[in-house]
Amino acid sequence: MADLSIEFAGIKSPNPFWLASGPLTNTGYQISKAFDEGWGGAVWKTIGEPVINVSARLASLDYGGRRMMGLNNIELISDRPLDDNLREIAEVKRRFPHRAVIVSMMFESNPQIWAEMVKRVQDTGADGIELNFGCPHGMSERGMGSIIGQVPEYAQTITRYAAEGSSLPVIVKLTPNVTDVRPPGKAAIQGGADALSLINTINSVMGVDIDSWMPIPQVDGRGSHGGYCGPAVKPIALHMLSSLYNDRAVRVPLCGIGGIETWRDVVEFMLLGAEAVQVCTAAMHYGFRIVKDLTQGLNDYLDQRGIAQVNQIVGKAATRVGDWNDLRLSYSYQLVAHIHDDQCIGCNLCYVACEDGAHQCIDRVPGQKAPIVREADCVGCNLCSLVCPVPDCIEMVPVEHGVPETWRQRQERLTSFP
Numbered sequence: 001m002a003d004l005s006i007e008f009a010g011i012k013s014p015n016p017f018w019l020a021s022g023p024l025t026n027t028g029y030q031i032s033k034a035f036d037e038g039w040g041g042a043v044w045k046t047i048g049e050p051v052i053n054v055s056a057r058l059a060s061l062d063y064g065g066r067r068m069m070g071l072n073n074i075e076l077i078s079d080r081p082l083d084d085n086l087r088e089i090a091e092v093k094r095r096f097p098h099r100a101v102i103v104s105m106m107f108e109s110n111p112q113i114w115a116e117m118v119k120r121v122q123d124t125g126a127d128g129i130e131l132n133f134g135c136p137h138g139m140s141e142r143g144m145g146s147i148i149g150q151v152p153e154y155a156q157t158i159t160r161y162a163a164e165g166s167s168l169p170v171i172v173k174l175t176p177n178v179t180d181v182r183p184p185g186k187a188a189i190q191g192g193a194d195a196l197s198l199i200n201t202i203n204s205v206m207g208v209d210i211d212s213w214m215p216i217p218q219v220d221g222r223g224s225h226g227g228y229c230g231p232a233v234k235p236i237a238l239h240m241l242s243s244l245y246n247d248r249a250v251r252v253p254l255c256g257i258g259g260i261e262t263w264r265d266v267v268e269f270m271l272l273g274a275e276a277v278q279v280c281t282a283a284m285h286y287g288f289r290i291v292k293d294l295t296q297g298l299n300d301y302l303d304q305r306g307i308a309q310v311n312q313i314v315g316k317a318a319t320r321v322g323d324w325n326d327l328r329l330s331y332s333y334q335l336v337a338h339i340h341d342d343q344c345i346g347c348n349l350c351y352v353a354c355e356d357g358a359h360q361c362i363d364r365v366p367g368q369k370a371p372i373v374r375e376a377d378c379v380g381c382n383l384c385s386l387v388c389p390v391p392d393c394i395e396m397v398p399v400e401h402g403v404p405e406t407w408r409q410r411q412e413r414l415t416s417f418p
């Protein structure tokens with residue numbers, strides 16, 4: 001069996017699976033139960049000056065029969081008394097000395113308050129703190145959360161407030177509600193962050209009931225923007241993660257969050273640079289027990305490849321994700337669609353998609369179930385294979401390999417031979 005244990009910014013954990021700060025990590029009862037089920041770590045629901053919440057707090061995007069493809073929340077940070085949270089953090093850490101207990105924190109921008117609160121969290125015996133610079137709703141209107149994560153100077157300053165008095169590793173949790181996540185990430189590192197985690201939720205309005213004209217979710221007839229997460233946000237998280245990992249100025253461990261549901265998702269996040277991952281929506285949807293599948297799946301994946309330690313896969317695909325200008329241009333590398341007649345069910349979805357949404361290079365043949373691809377006209381865009389309901393029925397096959405050339409190389413060639 002592969003070794004799944006990690007050491008993330010000095011925090012030891014028996015596996016890379018941590019619960020993300022949220023309703024799952026609100027109490028000692030929940031985190032103890034999650035640890036009993038096998039989670040390696042948990043980030044406590046953000047503590048701060050206790051808030052008052054609203055009801056309802058959640059809404060979901062269901063898609064094609066799939067519940068909770070995306071989840072939106074207008075919940076704030078912990079509404080429990082600070083002393084209760086701190087007491088339970090200490091109890092959990094005593095009971096589970098070998099699991100990672102991280103405390104998410106959010107306070108007003110006052111150095112004395114940060115110094116005092118960091119000290120109180122340290123006294124619980126927790127393993128690390130995570131600064132919540134991410135929540136896009138409610139707290140941001142009060143000068144906290146994503147309003148800090150969106151302005152690099154603020155991110156640097158508040159990180160410094162927390163890091164100066166902290167003997168614990170400081171993880172800064174970044175907001176995706178920015179054009180480029182690198183400047184706030186690097187600012188946090190300059191402020192003293194030992195690690196970064198991302199992403200928090202994406203600012204969103206979930207929808208409107210078209211009969212009542214009420215926003216979704218609604219609080220007695222009114223709605224508000226909230227934070228979006230769940231499987232739908234995974235591509236955004238992967239992009240932001242890889243952009244940080246590939247930035248030479250970012251030399252701290254990264255913790256990947258956003259839409260993780262299966263062990264395959266975990267592998268993808270790790271291949272793009274995450275040393276640990278956090279899960280929220282999937283565990284809210286299916287329960288703490290999903291960690292068993294994550295563990296088994298990741299173990300099997302590593303064993304099948306003869307990889308002894310999970311950290312050996314970290315970042316292994318990241319350098320392959322880069323600038324568009326470094327991709328080979330289509331005269332230098334060309335795919336065409338190949339339809340496997342024996343698997344085709346004759347639904348014609350590929351024909352319709354290509355005809356209306358792509359390059360009109362698929363023809364129907366009278367009396368024949370499978371359409372045919374006019375290879376000379378196919379640009380290899382992938383659309384037909386994406387709409388085809390039969391897995392592997394349409395294969396994208398490389399047909400031309402010219403002299404390798406990217407846009408960047410082309411520009412260099414053209415400018416060096418005027």
Ligand SMILES: Cc1cc2nc3c(=O)[nH]c(=O)nc-3n(C[C@H](O)[C@H](O)[C@H](O)COP(=O)(O)O)c2cc1C
Pocket residue numbers: 020021022023045046071072073075076077078104132134135173199200201228229230231233257258259260278279280281282
């Ligand atoms: C209902 C709810 C409450 C959340 N509360 C917090 C919070 O208190 N602090 C925090 O840093 N993130 C909070 N989050 C964000 C999650 O920790 C996580 O970053 C986000 O949901 C993306 O992960 P996921 O796609 O696995 O859910 C919350 C998310 C949800 C759904």
